Amino acid sequence: MDLGVFWAELTSRPDFWGFVSIPIVAAVVTWVHVWMAMQMVFYPVHFVGFLDPFLGWQGVVPRKARKMSNILVDKTLAKIGTLSDFMRKMEPEKISEQVAKAVGARIEDYVDDLMSEQSPVLWANLPRLVRNRVYNHARGQLTKVMGAMMDDIIDHAEDLVDIREMIGNQVEADRSLVVRMFMEVGNKELAFVIRSSFWIGLAFGVLQMVLFYFIPAHWLLPAYAAVLGFLTNWIALSMVFRPLKPVRIGPWRFQGVFLRRQNEIADKFAELAASEMLTIGRITREILVGRQSGKTRLIIKKHLAPMLESPVIRTTLQLSMGPDGYAGLKSAIAEKSTFMALDPLEDEAFNKERAKFLSRFLAERTRALSPEEFQDLLRPAFQEDEWIFFVLGAVTGFIAGSLQLALGFQ
Numbered sequence: 001m002d003l004g005v006f007w008a009e010l011t012s013r014p015d016f017w018g019f020v021s022i023p024i025v026a027a028v029v030t031w032v033h034v035w036m037a038m039q040m041v042f043y044p045v046h047f048v049g050f051l052d053p054f055l056g057w058q059g060v061v062p063r064k065a066r067k068m069s070n071i072l073v074d075k076t077l078a079k080i081g082t083l084s085d086f087m088r089k090m091e092p093e094k095i096s097e098q099v100a101k102a103v104g105a106r107i108e109d110y111v112d113d114l115m116s117e118q119s120p121v122l123w124a125n126l127p128r129l130v131r132n133r134v135y136n137h138a139r140g141q142l143t144k145v146m147g148a149m150m151d152d153i154i155d156h157a158e159d160l161v162d163i164r165e166m167i168g169n170q171v172e173a174d175r176s177l178v179v180r181m182f183m184e185v186g187n188k189e190l191a192f193v194i195r196s197s198f199w200i201g202l203a204f205g206v207l208q209m210v211l212f213y214f215i216p217a218h219w220l221l222p223a224y225a226a227v228l229g230f231l232t233n234w235i236a237l238s239m240v241f242r243p244l245k246p247v248r249i250g251p252w253r254f255q256g257v258f259l260r261r262q263n264e265i266a267d268k269f270a271e272l273a274a275s276e277m278l279t280i281g282r283i284t285r286e287i288l289v290g291r292q293s294g295k296t297r298l299i300i301k302k303h304l305a306p307m308l309e310s311p312v313i314r315t316t317l318q319l320s321m322g323p324d325g326y327a328g329l330k331s332a333i334a335e336k337s338t339f340m341a342l343d344p345l346e347d348e349a350f351n352k353e354r355a356k357f358l359s360r361f362l363a364e365r366t367r368a369l370s371p372e373e374f375q376d377l378l379r380p381a382f383q384e385d386e387w388i389f390f391v392l393g394a395v396t397g398f399i400a401g402s403l404q405l406a407l408g409f410q
Contacts, residue, residue, distance in 0.1 A: 030393075033392055034233060038193065042061050045062045077163070079365075080362060084155065090355075096149070096150040097143070098345065152303065181276070186265075192257050208225065221404065229400075241256040241379055262371075265366075278362075279354070281351050
């Protein structure tokens with residue numbers, strides 16, 4: 001049919017404005033239900049409603065925070081490097097210096113506390129000269145001992161920390177963290193999906209108008225709207241992740257918008273991971289007081305034992321405390337040293353400084369991921385429950401089409 005004739009016939013119809021409104025309504029409704037779908041991915045962070053999970057809603061990402069973090073570790077972090085790799089990029093010599101400096105400044109207090117717990121009468125009655133020897137010997141050994149101990153801990157980091165469990169516990173305790181990660185890493189892609197949905201809806205609305213003109217069965221208007229609502233959500237999400245690799249058609253180059261920004265996103269992801277999840281403070285706390293802390297104490301004990309091996313000190317303490325008391329003192333030192341190391345390594349300024357080095361390493365490795373691996377930074381947030389958003393588009397489209405039929409085509 002000639003477009004001029006088609007337009008003339010359309011404008012002469014009494015329901016002309018009903019037809020014209022089809023593309024406009026389709027565009028607006030599509031924008032609304034895509035925006036609503038994006039909000040449902042991330043919010044609310046905590047369940048809102050009754051009888052969780054039956055009457056109410058919780059954002060897909062926070063509801064599956066642990067599962068999302070497991071996917072992130074398994075499909076991304078595990079391909080970037082091991083925990084030992086991460087820790088070595090934080091300059092372990094600086095870490096041992098930080099602990100040695102903080103502990104060294106209070107070495108007399110620490111030794112006094114420790115000895116008073118083990119043998120208060122003996123320690124109080126020891127000559128000041130002997131006590132000073134203990135202080136000075138401990139202080140002199142500290143930097144050397146800490147460096148060797150840190151190397152040993154890093155070499156065995158995989159045995160001491162389950163990074164999957166560590167990050168999973170972290171995001172379960174603070175579900176907003178994983179939401180923030182996804183939102184900041186994929187903010188441009190989320191905005192693109194919402195923005196483009198209006199124009200996708202408008203294009204489908206024109207198609208819907210033409211179909212309804214030639215097949216004017218009233219029940220078809222809500223049906224068209226439902227199908228198109230489903231398709232617009234599917235297309236909007238697909239444009240973020242597909243095609244995986246660049247495809248050229250003439251002068252144009254097509255690739256999923258998330259994948260096109262791999263270098264930029266890699267930098268942002270690395271910054272957030274280094275400052276929020278893989279801080280030296282969090283890793284150290286897990287090493288020192290986590291599930292495998294017993295193994296850590298054995299390593300600490302092995303390295304701190306030489307601090308009591310000065311001939312004069314060993315002889316003095318063995319004679320005063322006996323062999324069993326002396327052995328108990330070594331164990332107590334390992335136990336107390338665990339907590340002595342926590343404070344200096346959880347210092348906020350120190351963690352920020354170490355995060356810079358780790359961030360550069362993570363960014364470099366993330367840029368090198370294949371498109372299939374890289375999409376797993378964001379894709380899991382949508383993939384498992386994306387059918388909800390497709391159904392939401394269909395239901396919203398059907399409701400909008402029904403209202404439009406009632407109001408514009410009586």
